[in-house]
Amino acid sequence: MYEENLKNKVLSGLFWKVMENGGTQGIQFLVSILLARLLTPAESGEVMLIMIFITIGNVFVQSGFNTSLIQKQKVDEEDYSSAFYISFGIALALFLILFFAAPAIATFYGQPLFRPVLRTLSVTLFFGAVTSVQSAAIARTMEFRKLCIASISAALGSGVIGVGMAFRGYGVWALAMQQFFYSFFLMVSLSVLVSWRPRLLFSVQKARELFSYGWKILCSGLIDTIFTNVYGLVIGKIYNPAMMGQYSRGNQFPALIANNLGAAIQSVMLPAFSACQDDREKVKNMVRRSIVTSSYLVFPMMAGLMAVAEPMVKLLLTDRYLPCVPMLRLLCIAYATWPLHVANLQAINALGRSEIFLKLEIIKKAVSVTALIISIPFGIYTMVALRAVTDFICTFINAHPNKKLLNYSFYEQWKDVTPSLLISAAMGIAVYGVQYIIEGTFLTLIVQILVGILVYAGLSWLFRLEAFVYLLNTAGIGKK
Numbered sequence: 001m002y003e004e005n006l007k008n009k010v011l012s013g014l015f016w017k018v019m020e021n022g023g024t025q026g027i028q029f030l031v032s033i034l035l036a037r038l039l040t041p042a043e044s045g046e047v048m049l050i051m052i053f054i055t056i057g058n059v060f061v062q063s064g065f066n067t068s069l070i071q072k073q074k075v076d077e078e079d080y081s082s083a084f085y086i087s088f089g090i091a092l093a094l095f096l097i098l099f100f101a102a103p104a105i106a107t108f109y110g111q112p113l114f115r116p117v118l119r120t121l122s123v124t125l126f127f128g129a130v131t132s133v134q135s136a137a138i139a140r141t142m143e144f145r146k147l148c149i150a151s152i153s154a155a156l157g158s159g160v161i162g163v164g165m166a167f168r169g170y171g172v173w174a175l176a177m178q179q180f181f182y183s184f185f186l187m188v189s190l191s192v193l194v195s196w197r198p199r200l201l202f203s204v205q206k207a208r209e210l211f212s213y214g215w216k217i218l219c220s221g222l223i224d225t226i227f228t229n230v231y232g233l234v235i236g237k238i239y240n241p242a243m244m245g246q247y248s249r250g251n252q253f254p255a256l257i258a259n260n261l262g263a264a265i266q267s268v269m270l271p272a273f274s275a276c277q278d279d280r281e282k283v284k285n286m287v288r289r290s291i292v293t294s295s296y297l298v299f300p301m302m303a304g305l306m307a308v309a310e311p312m313v314k315l316l317l318t319d320r321y322l323p324c325v326p327m328l329r330l331l332c333i334a335y336a337t338w339p340l341h342v343a344n345l346q347a348i349n350a351l352g353r354s355e356i357f358l359k360l361e362i363i364k365k366a367v368s369v370t371a372l373i374i375s376i377p378f379g380i381y382t383m384v385a386l387r388a389v390t391d392f393i394c395t396f397i398n399a400h401p402n403k404k405l406l407n408y409s410f411y412e413q414w415k416d417v418t419p420s421l422l423i424s425a426a427m428g429i430a431v432y433g434v435q436y437i438i439e440g441t442f443l444t445l446i447v448q449i450l451v452g453i454l455v456y457a458g459l460s461w462l463f464r465l466e467a468f469v470y471l472l473n474t475a476g477i478g479k480k
Helices: 002-038 041-062 065-071 077-109 114-121 124-141 144-167 172-193 204-238 241-275 280-317 319-336 338-350 354-378 380-405 410-436 441-463 466-474
Strands: none
Touching (some): 002 172, 002 280, 041 241, 077 124, 241 280, 280 410, 338 380, 338 410, 380 410, 410 441
């Protein structure tokens, strides 16, 4: 009964997380397409560059204590309130740092507008301090429906504001305000839907307990976030905001897919893995199911996206953004490996081995930084290509500890996902070939999408892929 109840919670949680991420990112995707057509690549690049500093700041505010609240087996009001006050204090310190550092950052990048925009967006760090604890409370009870409602509401509200300002010619401020109001509306919506409220409670002992686990997660998240965004920082400095705009648009499409499924798995599987942390065999089975199923979904999306990149960019973003096409294709390869990264790392977190998590991040980033430094003299496309190579290498690094912890080696993991990889490659080749047969950008894109769906579904049925059968059974279509 317990296992069935947990399975139902996990499936329900995954459904609502996919709905949340898909709905939110789908809306933000449409908004970004409208903004891309209204703004220049340079204007888009300026705000994306500023958001890197905010994203790094949010790691300090939202990572670590949030994960500690989810992973800890028993929590009370003192835990929640202690985590909130620490996060809010960190947000205040970072706000002051960014506020006073804004002129120097603007001078470094030669963009005077950076100063007021960065100072304005720094306010969102306070919103993040609140939503991090609200999200932890939701994750512990797996009531992800509330987060779905709040996130979609925030995306809609902020999207209307951003597009409206862009139409009225506010330029950079349109995109900046869209980011600002998303964070604000999310905090307000969650305050209505989530019963938790901060109380005048603070326990040094509780804070120490949360910190003893969370600081390693925070450091790991900081290392990962800084490195993920270092490409943008380097591109913004070595090249210009316009090239940063091209890179951000190339990254946007595969990131939308990977973040949707990856974040859903991460949010739902951590509490699920944590609930079974004393039964390693059960955790292994859940990790394997997560990897096999998510790879089955992500691989064909990335292969298809690589194949349709050029007509899609022409249709959605116009010819101004065609330089992003090679980067988009290379980044699809990088993001395709995310299901393996996420599942392995969340299993390590759930087992309480945050020190291993931190060591892995240090090793991976040492490899990645080396590749980045080597690639800089050879241009932006080489930088992105080596990122794809290092992301693949890092799947072996992330999987290594689980050979001992769960008896699930990287060889077994890649063996499990190889069928999905092979039929995804076959589908991608078929989809790419359509452009040599059909004329017209819109018609080509439509036919490519239809061919991709038919070929992938047909090959899945023909070879009776495990994940395909599992999804049919879960949906009540196949034989159980």
